[in-house]
Amino acid sequence: MIQPSTRQQASARLILLRHGQASLGTADYDRLSPLGRQQAEALRARLEAARMLDSAVVAGSLRRQRQTQALLGIKGAASIDESLNEYIVDQLIRSTVEQAASLGIEVPDDRAFADPASYLTTFLEWFPTVLDLWQSERLTCAQNGLWSDFHRRVTSPIPHWSARLAAGQSLVVVSSAGVISTAVAHMLGEDLAWQRALNVRLYNASLTELSLEEDGRWSALRINCVDHLDSAAITLA
Numbered sequence: 001m002i003q004p005s006t007r008q009q010a011s012a013r014l015i016l017l018r019h020g021q022a023s024l025g026t027a028d029y030d031r032l033s034p035l036g037r038q039q040a041e042a043l044r045a046r047l048e049a050a051r052m053l054d055s056a057v058v059a060g061s062l063r064r065q066r067q068t069q070a071l072l073g074i075k076g077a078a079s080i081d082e083s084l085n086e087y088i089v090d091q092l093i094r095s096t097v098e099q100a101a102s103l104g105i106e107v108p109d110d111r112a113f114a115d116p117a118s119y120l121t122t123f124l125e126w127f128p129t130v131l132d133l134w135q136s137e138r139l140t141c142a143q144n145g146l147w148s149d150f151h152r153r154v155t156s157p158i159p160h161w162s163a164r165l166a167a168g169q170s171l172v173v174v175s176s177a178g179v180i181s182t183a184v185a186h187m188l189g190e191d192l193a194w195q196r197a198l199n200v201r202l203y204n205a206s207l208t209e210l211s212l213e214e215d216g217r218w219s220a221l222r223i224n225c226v227d228h229l230d231s232a233a234i235t236l237a
Contacts, residue, residue: 012165013221015052015172016180016208017043019068021235025117029090030063032071039205039233040071046207046228047072052172056164058157059174060084068205069174076172083153086176091143093123096130099140103133120237128196135192154179155186165212177202184208187218198224204235 020036020043022029032040047053056076059069062085069078100107108126112119133139135147144150154175164171175183177199185195187210202224209221226234 011170012168012212013052013170014161014165014210014212014218015047015055015170016184016210017068017072017172017174018177018180018202018204018206019062019064019174020071021204021237022064024120024237025115032064032067035233035235036064036068036204037071039229039235040068042228042233043068043205043207044072047074047172052170055170055172057172057174058084060086060176060179062086062176065174065176072172072174074172081157083156084173084175084179086178087144087150089178092130092134092139092141093127095141095143096133096139103138105129105133117237124200124236127200131196131199132192135196150178151182151186154182158183158187162212162216180208184210184220184223188220201236203229204237205229205233 019032020039021033022036023031023033044053053072053074054076055074056078057069057072057074058079058081059065061080061082065084066080096103096105097107108119108122112122116123130139134141134144137146137148161171161173173180181195181198181202184198185191203226205226205228207225207228208223209225211219211221213219
């Protein structure tokens with residue numbers, strides 16, 4: 001078997017991409033908006049400039065993730081991995097509202113729930129509280145199950161990613177903010193507060209790039225990078 005050279009190993013990268021903007025505030029959130037498609041095309045240009053279009057690519061099975069993957073135009077092997085699917089955000093929020101009294105927390109008012117796109121800042125400021133409640137198992141959400149199970153699922157591909165990079169092969173992963181922030185926090189040894197902060201700050205079509213050191217540790221080269229997007233095209237949801 002041919003072993004990868006040290007140079008090949010050093011140049012291999014794990015590229016984690018958040019999907020383009022989905023359709024917040026519509027009857028079908030799980031599809032790219034027109035802007036989301038433009039963001040995905042900007043990602044394609046970024047990957048092409050970095051000579052990453054021949055790498056393998058894997059995405060979750062949610063439509064917004066698959067649509068982003070398709071627009072990248074990557075020529076390497078493409079696959080779907082359901083472990084990269086996002087938790088159901090609206091179900092976490094709904095469960096929190098239903099249990100707010102027993103949890104002793106305040107929730108956004110009805111105007112915010114009637115128009116989430118306009119009140120996005122309100123929800124982004126509040127959502128780390130929701131995540132903290134779920135992560136500490138004070139919040140019960142039948143649709144999403146336990147945080148520990150979600151964490152176990154989304155980190156399960158990491159040994160495979162490590163093996164690819166150790167063999168000198170780069171990989172592009174397309175997923176969502178919750179999945180990417182959880183996986184990156186796990187790989188870098190960061191705590192849950194760090195994960196929650198990244199979760200709500202991860203831009204649509206952002207690029208996070210990691211490398212694998214010789215001792216098996218992950219190193220972050222860039223996190224939540226959007227310099228391939230025009231300022232008007234930078235969105236959080």
